[in-house]
Amino acid sequence: MNKNLKIFIPIVLTGLLGMIAFKYLEPMIEQYQKEETSDAGNIKQTIKIGVDSWVGYFPLCSKDFRQRMRSNGYLIKCIDDKADYATRYSRLKKGEIQFAVGTVDSYLINGKPLSFPGTIVTVIDESKGGDAIVAKKSSFRNLNDVKKDQSLKIAFTANSPSEHLLSSIAVHFDVKTVLKGQYGKVETDGSEEAFQALMDDKVEIAVLWEPFVSRALAKGNYHSILSSKDTQKLIVDILIVGRKFADKEPEVVNVFLRNYYRTLKYYRENFSQLLAEVSQDTKLSKDAAESMLKGVSWQTLHSNGSKWFGLSVGSKMSHEYLVDTIESAVDIMQQTGKITKHPLPDENPYIVMNRSFVESLLAGGISMGNEQDEAIAEFDALSDLQWEQLTDVGSLKVRPITFQSGTDDISGEGVDEIKKLVRNLQHYPNFRIVVRGHTGTRGDSKANKKLSLNRAQAVREFLVQKAGIDKNRIRALGLGASQPLPRKQGESMRAYNYRLPRVEINLVSEVY
Structure with missing residues (x-):
């Protein structure tokens, strides 16, 4: 081979490789330049949260929380999967999202096939009126009347908190027609469709969530047979962090929770601001938005510690309500045939709980102002x-x-x-x-x-x-x-x- 050709070929190949490398590296170089010449250089990471439209999750995606996280160098991206829990928890396992929200029962069912890819690090809220079993006043006065009807038709959204409320009532009050599936199931695509089925007399009962509970009651001839406002430890929303992420980035989890609790404090002290933002975000009137917010009981840092995770907080008596909720959900799902056996390894609820982050924040003396836990109902003596x-x-x-x-x-x-x-x-x-x-x-x-x-x-x-x-x-x-x-x-x-x-x-x- 010609000596000059031998020299020329490597030069050409090197040039081609350089062009190819530049083609693939150019976007990265441009991104690096953009970050170095802008405020984006201060961003350490984008944190993704799997959510849906339940108003209880609003603070996690709010402007206030995003600003707080941004000041610490993190961007927040909420991914609304329309309550597709199976996909949400699968993304958590794959590391496509770092956090996921959901109800306790949804995680027990959908987390099992994935070997429970995350741990519960905080209880977000309890539904306190956000869900209700609604019927005509003239048809059903109470649950005892419901038990007597053998040809019952009930509209509800499958795999939703509303279905869990219905299952809970069936188990606790022994509503055999529901327990045995011997009733007319009308599964709907959301609460609005269940509400319409009730209004059109296609069903006798509908299990609804706000704002459709308020809309039904406003008609005058409907009432709530039982509402989540009269329950506790039934419909409980939780924040789950991916196990790998928590192990690799524990300080980021701490920053996340610290800012989340501060956002809760901000909205607790500025309810009118929360109302305005929720109204704008949901495109609902302020009255409808306020009805939704009344159905949510957000859990504070202190209540998470003393009530849910069993930590000693000052002089307060501690409880492990999260353990109670998990065990109750398992019992309800087994009795209604949702599951055939206990979903947790060794029937151990602690395997999906991680109290260390709440404990760390409490030990660090994070200031949350005057946190008022829910008042315990007091009963006067009656004649x-x-x-x-x-x-x-x-x-x-x-x-x-x-x-x-x-x-x-x-x-x-x-x-x-x-x-x-x-x-x-x-x-x-x-x-x-x-x-x-x-x-x-x-x-x-x-x-x-x-x-x-x-x-x-x-x-x-x-x-x-x-x-x-x-x-x-x-x-x-x-x-x-x-x-x-x-x-x-x-x-x-x-x-x-x-x-x-x-x-x-x-x-x-x-x-x-």
């Missing part, structure tokens, strides 16, 4: 007449509470059943409780009435003394044999008589 004027909400599911034969001494099995009852009662802290004792039809009527009252009082005493329930909240009644159960078709007299002695637990509410 018999005032008790009679309360309205029924529904009777809770209770397996037979057994007593020693012919006495009011609660048996060991009876104590176990009351403890199960207490776990359900914790979800409905705003209602009063009526304990009703019943006996069989045989024997002396006066003696039966006295025995039934003594047994009801024994259950009431257990709830007050052992479960710490306000004594003014509970009333005991002895009805003897005056309200026997209807006999089932084909039921033997022996089986029927066995069912008659019982203790019923009814929830009742004030009439406003």
Whole structure:
């Protein structure tokens, strides 16, 4: 080969490689130049959050939070996936997003196939009226009326907090038609469609979220049979951080949470600003936006520590409400057939929790101003007449509470059943409780009435003394044999008589 050609070929190849490299590197060089010659050079990272349109998530995507994060060198990008939880948690596992929001039940279902790719680092909010079971006043007065209807049609959005509310009520109040799926399911694409089905009389009941709850109630002839405002530890929204990201960038997670809690404080102290921003963002009137906001109970740093993660915060008694919520959600989903077995490895709820970030912020003395936790409902003593004027909400599911034969001494099995009852009662802290004792039809009527009252009082005493329930909240009644159960078709007299002695637990509410 010609000597000059040997020299020329490497030169040409080097030139071509250089051109190719420049072609691919040019955008990077230009980006570098842009960052070096602008404020973009101060940005360390873009943090992506998987969200949907639930108003409780608004602070995470708000102008105030974005500004706070930007001042620390981070851009925030919220990715709205229209509540596609499976895709959201898959993105978290792949590292395409660093944080994800969702409800506890949504993560238990959709996180399992992905080996739970993140841990819960804070409780964002509880739904407090944002979701409700709505029906015509003339059709259903309460949940006991719902239980009696065997041809029921219910509209709801599948895989939503509304469906979880419906499932919870079915389990806790033993609504068998819903538990067994023996009702007309009308699955809708969002609350607006469920609302319209109710208005068009295509269904008897709709499970709605705001602003459609308020719109239905404004019609005058509809009412809320039960709303999330009367519940606790049922519909709980959480913030989840990817495990790999938390392990690699713990300080960024700390910065994120610190700024988030400061944003919450800002909006807590400037509600009119929050209202204006939510109204603009949702394109709703201020009245409609305010209705939505009333249905959200945002959880503060202190409430996360003392209530949800079981940390000692000053003199406050600590609880692990997050553990309670996880275990309750699992129980509800198992009883309604959503899942067949416990989704968490070794049935261990702590495997999806990480309290260290909240603990670090509390230990660091982050100033959140005057954080007011939700007030615990207080109950005044009522006269018999005032008790009679309360309205029924529904009777809770209770397996037979057994007593020693012919006495009011609660048996060991009876104590176990009351403890199960207490776990359900914790979800409905705003209602009063009526304990009703019943006996069989045989024997002396006066003696039966006295025995039934003594047994009801024994259950009431257990709830007050052992479960710490306000004594003014509970009333005991002895009805003897005056309200026997209807006999089932084909039921033997022996089986029927066995069912008659019982203790019923009814929830009742004030009439406003």
